[in-house]
Amino acid sequence: MEPHYPAHWEADVVLADGGTAHLRPIRPADADLLRAFYSRLSDQSIYFRFFGPRPRLSDREVTWFTTVDYVDRVALIATIGADMVAVVRFDRIGTENSAEVAFLVEDAHQGRGVAGVLMEHLRAAAKERGISTFVADVLPSNSRMAAFFRQAGYTAQSQFEDGVVRMILDLAATETAREVTTAREHRAEARSIKRLLTPGSVVVVGAGREAGGIGQTVLRNLLGADFNGPVYPVHREVRAVAGVRAYKSVSAIDGDVDLAVVAVPAESVLDVVEECAEKGVKGLVVVSSGFGETGPEGRARQDDLVRIARAYGLRVVGPNCLGIANTDPAVRLNATLAATLPGRGRVGFFSQSGALGTALLQRVAQRGMGISTFVSAGNRADVSGNDLLQYWEEDPATDVVLLYLESLGNPRKFARLARRTSRRKPIVVVKSGGTTQGVPVGHAAPVLGLPDQALSALFEQAGVIRVDDLTQLFDVAELLAYQPLPAGNRVGVVSNSDALALLAVDACVAAGLEPCAPANLGARAGAAEYRRALASLTCEVDAIVAIYMPPVPGDAVEVGAELVRAARESGVPVLATFEGRMGMPGELRVPGGDGDPAKGAIPSYPAPEEAVRALAHVVRYARWRERPHGVFPELRDVDTAGAQAVLAGIHAGGHSGAVDAAELLARYGLDVWPAETVTSPEEAVAAAGRLGLPVVVRSADPGLTHRAGTVRLGLADPAAVRGAYEDLVARLGEGVALAVQRMAPQPSVPTVVRMVDDPDFGPVVSFGLGEVTARLLGDEAFRLAPLTGEDAASLVRSIRAAPLLFGRHGYPPVAVGALEDLLVRVGRLADELPGVARLDLDPVLVGEAGVSVLGARAVIRDPVGPRPDRGPRRLR
Numbered sequence: 072m073e074p075h076y077p078a079h080w081e082a083d084v085v086l087a088d089g090g091t092a093h094l095r096p097i098r099p100a101d102a103d104l105l106r107a108f109y110s111r112l113s114d115q116s117i118y119f120r121f122f123g124p125r126p127r128l129s130d131r132e133v134t135w136f137t138t139v140d141y142v143d144r145v146a147l148i149a150t151i152g153a154d155m156v157a158v159v160r161f162d163r164i165g166t167e168n169s170a171e172v173a174f175l176v177e178d179a180h181q182g183r184g185v186a187g188v189l190m191e192h193l194r195a196a197a198k199e200r201g202i203s204t205f206v207a208d209v210l211p212s213n214s215r216m217a218a219f220f221r222q223a224g225y226t227a228q229s230q231f232e233d234g235v236v237r238m239i240l241d242l243a244a245t246e247t248a249r250e251v252t253t254a255r256e257h258r259a260e261a262r263s264i265k266r267l268l269t270p271g272s273v274v275v276v277g278a279g280r281e282a283g284g285i286g287q288t289v290l291r292n293l294l295g296a297d298f299n300g301p302v303y304p305v306h307r308e309v310r311a312v313a314g315v316r317a318y319k320s321v322s323a324i325d326g327d328v329d330l331a332v333v334a335v336p337a338e339s340v341l342d343v344v345e346e347c348a349e350k351g352v353k354g355l356v357v358v359s360s361g362f363g364e365t366g367p368e369g370r371a372r373q374d375d376l377v378r379i380a381r382a383y384g385l386r387v388v389g390p391n392c393l394g395i396a397n398t399d400p401a402v403r404l405n406a407t408l409a410a411t412l413p414g415r416g417r418v419g420f421f422s423q424s425g426a427l428g429t430a431l432l433q434r435v436a437q438r439g440m441g442i443s444t445f446v447s448a449g450n451r452a453d454v455s456g457n458d459l460l461q462y463w464e465e466d467p468a469t470d471v472v473l474l475y476l477e478s479l480g481n482p483r484k485f486a487r488l489a490r491r492t493s494r495r496k497p498i499v500v501v502k503s504g505g506t507t508q509g510v511p512v513g514h515a516a517p518v519l520g521l522p523d524q525a526l527s528a529l530f531e532q533a534g535v536i537r538v539d540d541l542t543q544l545f546d547v548a549e550l551l552a553y554q555p556l557p558a559g560n561r562v563g564v565v566s567n568s569d570a571l572a573l574l575a576v577d578a579c580v581a582a583g584l585e586p587c588a589p590a591n592l593g594a595r596a597g598a599a600e601y602r603r604a605l606a607s608l609t610c611e612v613d614a615i616v617a618i619y620m621p622p623v624p625g626d627a628v629e630v631g632a633e634l635v636r637a638a639r640e641s642g643v644p645v646l647a648t649f650e651g652r653m654g655m656p657g658e659l660r661v662p663g664g665d666g667d668p669a670k671g672a673i674p675s676y677p678a679p680e681e682a683v684r685a686l687a688h689v690v691r692y693a694r695w696r697e698r699p700h701g702v703f704p705e706l707r708d709v710d711t712a713g714a715q716a717v718l719a720g721i722h723a724g725g726h727s728g729a730v731d732a733a734e735l736l737a738r739y740g741l742d743v744w745p746a747e748t749v750t751s752p753e754e755a756v757a758a759a760g761r762l763g764l765p766v767v768v769r770s771a772d773p774g775l776t777h778r779a780g781t782v783r784l785g786l787a788d789p790a791a792v793r794g795a796y797e798d799l800v801a802r803l804g805e806g807v808a809l810a811v812q813r814m815a816p817q818p819s820v821p822t823v824v825r826m827v828d829d830p831d832f833g834p835v836v837s838f839g840l841g842e843v844t845a846r847l848l849g850d851e852a853f854r855l856a857p858l859t860g861e862d863a864a865s866l867v868r869s870i871r872a873a874p875l876l877f878g879r880h881g882y883p884p885v886a887v888g889a890l891e892d893l894l895v896r897v898g899r900l901a902d903e904l905p906g907v908a909r910l911d912l913d914p915v916l917v918g919e920a921g922v923s924v925l926g927a928r929a930v931i932r933d934p935v936g937p938r939p940d941r942g943p944r945r946l947r
Contacts, residue, residue: 076141105128174186191252274324745812858895890922
C-alpha cells in the first residue's frame, strides 16, 4: 500500500538572498529529477555526502532515495522552476526516537540558505513523527556542515569515531534556535523586498501605443522619474513606445532585467511570468486586473500566478495594484500608475488599495511631505505589509511606517513584527472594515473574525498607532517624521488668539494631556512676542503647540523662523496651527536635499484640535516605547506534559465540545473551587455539609450565570440551603440543574477571564468585570497570548472599570498581583495547548488576599495544523 503523502509539509519559502523556492516531500516520480540533480553536483559535494567518490547513482539507489514511508524514512526536496536543487532526509534508527540526518545542496545554490530552511521543515516533520534527536555523521574536513548545525541553534554533542565526527542534535526548541529562525526569516524577507525596490533595470510588458493605457502610463512615469537604469518596453508589434526602443519579448532584451511590470490582460499574465523566469527576472509588479477581485475563476488564476512565480524564485506585488516607488536618488523608481510622486522623505508607505493609493500619494505631495518608498499591493497575493515591515525595520532611509490595511494576511506574524519594529520606528495604521467585518474582499487574506475593539487592543499591545481616517494618518506621520518624540504629556500653548488657545487647551484635557496656562499674545503679536513667549513658558513642557492666525497678513516668515528656532533649541516637539494651513509650509521648513523638508521642520494643522489629536497619538506611542519590553515569568509549577495528557484522555474518551476545565487548569497552577450538582433539597444540604458552610446555591447552567437572581449567597445553615434550593427551583422551573459551592471570601470583585483561539490571530486572552453592567457595556480588554508580566498588568488596567480593582468608588483594593499571575498562566496554557479552542473562567472573584476561580469550562478540539506564525518559515 502506498504511504500517505503529507501534503501539509509542502511550503513556499524565501531564501537568504531574497529568492524563493518550493519545498515538498520527495516522491517516487522524482527519480529523473534526482538523477539530474546528482549530475550537477561537484565531486567535493558528493564526497562530503557519501564519504567517497560516487560518479552516479544506481537505479537501486535512486529507488531507495525517492521511495520513503513519510514516517520512519522522510525526505524533503527544494525545487526552483523545474529543477531540484536540494534534498534533506532522516532515517529512524531502529525503534528509537532518534534518526540519522543528511542533506545535499546543489553547488550553484549553496550559500542561499536552502539547507537552513530545509532543516527547519525536516525538524518539524521529525517532531511530528516522534523523533527527538538527529544524528549526523560529518567528515572532519567538512567544517562548514559542523558549523551549520551549531549556528542553527541545535543543542549538539560531538564525538570522534572511526575518522568521522558524530553530532547528536537535540530537536527540542531552544531560545537560540527560535532566534536563529526569526533572524533568518527577517533577513530573507527584507532582501526579497529590497530586490524589488532597488532594481538595476526594469521591463514594462504590455506598454501599448495608446496614450493613457496602463502599460504606457507606467512607462512614462518611469521615464519621468528619471529612473537610474535602463527601461525596456515590450510590445509584440511596434518598434518604439514613448520614444523608447521596444522589444517583441522579454527574452529578446539584450541586457539583464531585474524587475518586470506586467500590464497585459489577465489571461496572458501566466505566459509572461514564465518568460520572465526564463530571462532571470527577480521580481514582478502585476498591475493587471482580472484576478481574485473578480470571483472564483479570477482567484484560481491568481493562485496559479503566485504558484508559478514562487516556483521560479520570484516575488510578486499585486495583482491589481498601483505599483511600487523608491525616491532614493540612486534609484529614482516610479513603477506606478500615479503621475504625482512626493519628494524624498523618511516615510515608508504601504497601501492595499490601488485607486486609494493614487489619492494618498497626491495628499502626501500636497502636504509637502516626502516618502522613502511606496508599495501598493492590490490583491496582495504574495507580497504583503508583513514583508514591508521586515524591510523597513532595517532600511536606513525610513524612520516612520504608514500602513493602509483592509485585511491582515497573517495577523499573528503582523503583531510579532510590529511589536519588534515599533521599538525602533513608529508604525501608523488605518485599518478599514471596522463596521464591515464579513464583507468579502478580493485579497488573498481573509477578513478577520475578532471584534474591532479587540483588533485595536492588539494593535496597542504591539505599539502600533491606529488612527481613524486618512487625515489623521498624515497628521500623525508629519509629527513623527520631522519632530522628536515627547518625553511626557505636558503641553505648552502659545497663541495670538484667545479662542483658539482655549480650543487647544480643551483638546489637551480631553486627550489626557496636561496643558499649561496658555500664553495669549494678542492678535497683533509678531516674531518678537513669539520669541519671548516661547523662551518663558510658565512651566516645563514636553511639547509645544504654537498658533499663529493673524487677522490681517503679518510677518509669517519671521514668526515661522522663531518657531523653527524654538524647536531646535528646546529639543521638544513643536507643532503649529499656522495661518490655517495644512502640511509643511515653507516658513516652517528646515530645507533638505532638493528642497524637501528635513528633520526639524514643523508640521501645521488647519485647527488646534487636529494638532492636539496628532500629538496625543504620539505621546501614547512614546509612553509605550519607554515601557519595559516585558518578560515571560518563570512558572515552575506548570506541567505542560500533564496538561497534554489530560487533553489526550479527553479525546480518547470520545469527548468533544465543552468540558469541565478544572483538571486542565490544575496543571497550570490554577485551582477551581469544587461545586456539586444537586437535584433535591436533601442533596443540596448534604453537599453543603461535605463542602463546608457557608455555601452558595446557584444555577449549574453556564448559560444562566449572567441572569440576575440565579445565585443565593452566604447560606450558613442547612435550613438556609434548603430554602435557597426551593426558591431557585420556584424561580427557574422544575428540572433546572443547581449547584452547591463553598462561599468565597468577601468582599471581592467578580471578573471574567476568557481565551479564544482565533483562526487568524491564534490565542487571544480577554478580561473584564463580571458585573451585569460591565457585560452589557462590553467593557472587555484583549491581549495576544502568551502574556508577559507587563501584558497582564496592562490588560487589567485597560478596562474602563479598572479603578474598582484599586480601591476607588467605595470598593476595597484587591489582589491585582494575583489576578495578573492568573492571566499569565491562562496565556501560557493558551499558547501551549492548541487543542483548547476556548476557555471561560467565570466568575473569578478577586479579593484582598487572592483570586478564587469559581467556574471554568473549556471547548476542546483536535488541532488542525500549526497555529498562524508557528512552525518553520513559510510564505502564506
